[in-house]
Amino acid sequence: MAKDILLIMLEFDNWEQARSWSYTGSYAFIDGFRENGHRCTLLPAIHGRAPDAADSFIGHAETLLAGRTFDEAWIWCNHAAFDERFWTWLKQVAPVRVGVVLESLNHSDEELEALPFLAKRRDDAFTCLPHCTHAIAADEADVAEIQQVFGIPTLWNVFMVPESFIREDAPPASDIAAFIGAAYFTGPAYNYPKAHTLLRNRFLSDPRLEGLMNRPHFQLPERSSETLVRFEALHGEMRQSLLAGEIDAATLAGFADELHRLRADLFALFLEGLRLGMACVNLPTLVKAFSGRVIEAMAAAVPSISWLPPDRPECARLFADGADVLLFDSVENLAGKITTLRAQPDFRNQLVRQARTGLRQRHTSRIRCRQYGCWIDTGETPIFEANVTP
Missing domain, CATH: 3.40.50.2000 (Glycogen Phosphorylase B;)
Known part of the structure; x- marks a missing residue:
């Protein structure tokens, strides 16, 4: 059965930061869910913007998506900020909320000594996960801990490609x-x-x-692509519209569609x-x-x-x-x-x-998102490893 899925996805408004955030861990979810017949809505969570800021999609979410409900919401829990007002609204419109953790939550003493801020990555995820009903974690070693601490079904997240x-x-x-x-x-x-x-x-x-x-x-x-220039210009235009209060649901949908297209074009260039x-x-x-x-x-x-x-x-x-x-x-x-x-x-x-x-x-977005959907609906754990056809 087709679902309405809200993806509250981490995004960056400049390419120097955005290039390190892989398409395979972000927009491939939209591709995969749509390939399985689901309807997807993108609500970008822009890195570095406070959730109550005038230029934050998170702060405007309740207005932009007024009157809508979703079967599932997928929330990227790293490098983005959310507040209690947002979580209260999200719980009202999405009964299933899947936290997407794309960083390791635990680090060696050597790593923490070299980069003390790594401890905050764990704190950020732990701030989001109490509001989620499910989670997927990039590091298989974090799965059991999330399940134990938060009492929610948790699955290892394996990257995918359309x-x-x-x-x-x-x-x-x-x-x-x-x-x-x-x-x-x-x-x-x-x-x-x-x-x-x-x-x-x-x-x-x-x-x-x-x-x-x-x-x-x-x-x-x-690096020399006009697509990259357009990516940053699109973000700049949308930020100005947010600050001016000139954005509605149709504007958000148009922005999301063009952003997805630009990301896909940049991903193809990256593969080249x-x-x-x-x-x-x-x-x-x-x-x-x-x-x-x-x-x-x-x-x-x-x-x-x-x-x-x-x-x-x-x-x-x-x-x-x-x-x-x-x-x-x-x-x-x-x-x-x-x-x-x-x-x-x-x-x-x-x-x-x-x-x-x-x-x-085994690793296309269509297959992976079908596996994730089955896991949420039935509790069946997918098999990812080599030499096993799903």
């Missing part, structure tokens, strides 16, 4: 792998003197990867950028899970080489090492995997074909 973005290309012909991402909070713009100790940053500074992996950040096609390397490397992350980069590379027809988060058995079963993806747990191991791919073009082709098949069988 099938329309999966490319049929052969792998790129380059002879060097690429890391498309950033160092964690290093450089003169930050005041975190111990950030260099973080695992990702140690990989990036290791000389054993010189000549094997580069960072073509400024070559990404999205992943093809700048012979393979795409997913370095260690603060989130103890495979990032969206892993399936993004697969969708771009690029061999995917990924860090395997330690002590995450469900992650370890998600893809077949050596068939869907190449996994590493050290710099030496990563260097060896890149060297192997460089020497074996047939192996690169094999990885791309196998990964593409796996995406279509």
Whole structure:
């Protein structure tokens, strides 16, 4: 049965911040729910805006969506702010409220010492989750804790990609792998003197990867795109309309549709950028899970080489090492995997074909959102791992 679903989704009004927020963890939900016949309404939660601010969609939600009710609301619990007035309204219009947690809630002593603000990410999620009836968590290790603390059904959240973005290309012909991402909070713009100790940053500074992996950040096609310019201009126009009180339900719907289209166009450009390397490397992350980069590379027809988060058995079963993806747990191991791919073009082709098949069988947005819907309706836990067709 078709549902009315409200997505209260984190968004950024500038591309420097927005580019790190993957389509696979955001707008792919809208694609997936619509592919399953549901009706979706987007209410953006703009990072950095107080919920009662004049330029906040959250503050205007009750007016913009007046008279409407929803079967479900999905709320992105990280990096956005909500207040009691908003939660009171949401509970009146949506009986099922799913908290989406896309950051790890627990961190090592080393990580907390290097980046003390990480503790706030846990606090932010814990502020949202008491208002939710269900939750999905990016880090499998957080599932049991959320269930225990808040007493709500909680599921591991596995990233997905809309099938329309999966490319049929052969792998790129380059002879060097690429890391498309950033160092964690290093450089003169930050005041975190111990950030260099973080695992990702140690990989990036290791000389054993010189000549094997580069960072073509400024070559990404999205950077010179008119779509990027339009993305920021659209946000600026809408902010002015909010401040002037010149927005209604139809304006919000039009804004959401254009924003979704721009995000999709930018995602397609981003996938093209992943093809700048012979393979795409997913370095260690603060989130103890495979990032969206892993399936993004697969969708771009690029061999995917990924860090395997330690002590995450469900992650370890998600893809077949050596068939869907190449996994590493050290710099030496990563260097060896890149060297192997460089020497074996047939192996690169094999990885791309196998990964593409796996995406279509297990990780499209249509499949994932069907799994999530079934879980909410029946309590049935999905099976995500390799070699099992849902």
